[in-house]
Amino acid sequence: MSILVDRETKLIVQGITGRDGGFHASQMVAYGTKVVGGVTPGKGGQKTGDGIPVFDSMAEAVTETGANTSVIYVPAAFAADAICEASDAGVKLVVCISEGLPVRDMVKVLPFITERGTRLIGPNSPGIISPGRSKVGIMPGNIHSEGSVGVVSRSGTLTYEIVYHLTRSGFGQSTCIGIGGDPIVGTNLLDTMKFFAEDDETDAVVLIGEIGGNDEELAAELIKNGYPKKVAAFLAGRTAPPGKRMGHAGAIVSGGTGTAAEKAAAFAKVGVEVADTPAQIADIMKRLMA
Amino acid sequence: MKIHEADARGIFSRYGLPIPPSRMITKADDARAAAEELGCPVVVKAQVLVGGRGKAGGVKLASTSEEAVEKAEAILGIDIKGLIVEKVLVAKAVDIEREFYVGMIFDRGTRRPMMMVSPAGGVDIEEVARTTPEKILKMPVNPDGGLMPFQVRRMASFLSKDGEVAKQIGKALKGLYEAFMGSDASLAEINPLVESPDGVVWAIDAKINLDDNALFRHSDIAAMRDDSAEDRGEADAREADLSFVKLDGKIGCIVNGAGLAMATMDMVKHFGGEPANFLDIGGSSSPEKVLSAMRIILRDENVRSILINIFGGITRCDDVANGLIEAKEKLGLDIPLVVRLTGTNEEKAREILASTGIIGADDMEDAVKKAIEAAG
Incomplete structure (x- = not known):
């Protein structure tokens, strides 16, 4: 088992006729993901170059294809509505790649989709991949390999960097999930750690955190109370000045809290080793899995 | 985005909050007319986009209009945390019996808007949170139902046992919530709200x-932006759709992705160097963005080498390499450029860069070490 996505994932691409949506739909098809349809309002009835049918609405797309997952590549101003539309159409997992959503939109979206039993990953997420089975997002498929390490991250390219080292050192992945760099996301570090805890195919978890908020501290608390998998961590932003937003809307040290030092201390307390460099994650894995 | 106190007062006023009348001035002499019109005493307040104005001598009380001019003179032109005061607000002063803190944020834990109130107002609320957290009442709000009357009553009575005062506080709390949601704020704060x-x-x-x-x-609010409070590089970066934060080191960094950009800075420091900046060029690393990024970094005279760390993934590295050569020529770059590219066609990219004087690197660690060495 992987978490959240697998061979049963039947995917709709929201914003499929856009530049990013179109490009990544092709990339996902090439990876082997079952992309069953796309949605762009007003462009229903067309087919993409890969032969994927385009629908006007999510309701129609789900009825016609039986999709259970959607991925969103629409402009930020329309993304909150796209998430709600997918949820209302009965999709159980929505992955929002779009970035720059107003936080106010997010706090309104979450109760709406929770009521409908939909899980959201993102926004501002690189997506989720279960190597060899399904890729839903924008990550390069070729750096991944099948295996038993679960990866959860608040970042995109930094995750690729670390996955690249894991794969080169022979540590394949069960599932890699980028939860998104915003302060408020649908699925946070803690939620994901709980999914990995229950996943038979995951033996170890790599947690890639960064400055801002206290998700990492909460994850450390979870580990303290008995976590069934081995854990290694990386923390970005040790040199970040306080009060400055470091690219991600959620990556900010404010009022002296949310620092990398605090997070590293929380991990040290519960015996989780924090790597100094991305490459070191693979070294820690070697020790943990020996 | 931060806005000046005077603009924030304007927004709060629209939502019915009890804001004493005020005038904004840029010349000390104008304080006289403002004070006469408002009625003394008045308070003269520096308008700069940093906290701690009071401690820095940027807030002064004046009991006559002549004194208001003196105080304005004393405040205009002073330096508060690197910002020169160019505008002051003259506001009708209020006698203070008690001070409260009231504020709103989005809470990451509950994933909801959250109001925070405290009877310990007028001081640094973060200090209150550290030393006497029991003096802060936090109230997450369901945005569907909005701020509920029982929540308002509970917070108001936490601040004052006087029914009449609590009623006025309650009205202010409702206004604060509406102002916060209505203007798409990330923080709305009144410190102090006074009785x-x-x-x-x-x-x-x-x-x-x-x-x-x-x-x-919110085009009206967007127009309140004051660039003068920003580092010029940071303002330019915003225009070019790049994320940039200036630091004090010698090694300029250009990276795709915020997490990787932070990790790159951390690694520079780890191996004994000092990063000159944080810079994320975003997902689609187009040649134009690389060019804008280089321009912004080169403005910093401390920079001795530039480190470009791109995890291309599905980006074609040969395209990025060609973009770099173009940028190097256009800008007449004379400081060392160290480039690490990983992704599609990375070998081809290394070949393209080999004969150009640009220093290629095998991986991130190699690139960081070479950039530190090149910076001397």
């Missing part, structure tokens, strides 16, 4: 930070 000796509640300070991602639907 006068005659039992009247006033908001004598106002702070609002806006959610940058929501400015597209």
Whole structure:
């Protein structure tokens, strides 16, 4: 088992006729993901170059294809509505790649989709991949390999960097999930750690955190109370000045809290080793899995 | 985005908060007319986009209009945390019996808007949170139902046992919530909200930070942006759709992705160097963005080498390499450029860069070490 996505994932691409949506739909098809349809309002009835049918609405797309997952590549101003539309159409997992959503939109979206039993990953997420089975997002498929390490991250390219080292050192992945760099996301570090805890195919978890908020501290608390998998961590932003937003809307040290030092201390307390460099994650894995 | 207190007062006023009248001036002499019109005493307040104005001598009380001119003179032109005061607000002063803190943020834990109130107002609320957290009442709000009357009553009575005062506080809390949601703020704060000796509640300070991602639907608020408070590089970066934070080191960094950009800075430091900046060129690393990024970094005279760390993934590295050569020529770059590219066609990219004087690197660690060495 992987978490959240697998061979049963039947995917709709929201914003499929856009530049990013179109490009990544092709990339996902090439990876082997079952992309069953796309949605762009007003462009229903067309087919993409890969032969994927385009629908006007999510309701129609789900009825016609039986999709259970959607991925969103629409402009930020329309993304909150796209998430709600997918949820209302009965999709159980929505992955929002779009970035720059107003936080106010997010706090309104979450109760709406929770009521409908939909899980959201993102926004501002690189997506989720279960190597060899399904890729839903924008990550390069070729750096991944099948295996038993679960990866959860608040970042995109930094995750690729670390996955690249894991794969080169022979540590394949069960599932890699980028939860998104915003302060408020649908699925946070803690939620994901709980999914990995229950996943038979995951033996170890790599947690890639960064400055801002206290998700990492909460994850450390979870580990303290008995976590069934081995854990290694990386923390970005040790040199970040306080009060400055470091690219991600959620990556900010404010009022002296949310620092990398605090997070590293929380991990040290519960015996989780924090790597100094991305490459070191693979070294820690070697020790943990020996 | 941060806005000036005067603008925040304007927004709060529209939502019915009790804001004492005020005038904004840029010349000390104008304080006289403002004070006469408002009626003394008045308070003269520096308008700069940093906290700690009071401690820096940027807030002064004046009991006559002549004194208001003197105080304005004393404040205009001073340096508060690197910002020169060019504008001051002259506001009607209020006698203070008690001070409260009231504020709103989005809470990451509950994933909801959250109001925070404290009877310990007028001081640094973060300090209150550290030393006496029991003096802060936090109230997450369901945005569907909005701020409920029982929540308002509970917070108001936490601040004052006087029914009449609590009623006024409650009204202010409702206004604060509406102002926060209505303007798409990331922070809205009144510190202090005060009670006068005659039992009247006033908001004598106002702070609002806006959610940058929501400015597209608030053109009136977007127009309140004051670039003068920003580093020039940071303002230019915003224009070019890049994320940039200036630091003090010698090694300029250009990276795709915020997490990787932070990790790159951390690694520079780890191996004994000092990063000159944080710079994320975003997902689609187009040649134009690389060019803008280089321009911004080169403006910093401390920079001795530039480190470019791109995890291309599905980006074609040969395209990026060609873009770099073009940028190097256009800018007449004379400081060392160290480039690490991983992704599609990375070998081809290394070949393209080999004969150009640009220093290629095998991986991130190699690139960081070479950039530190090149910076000398």
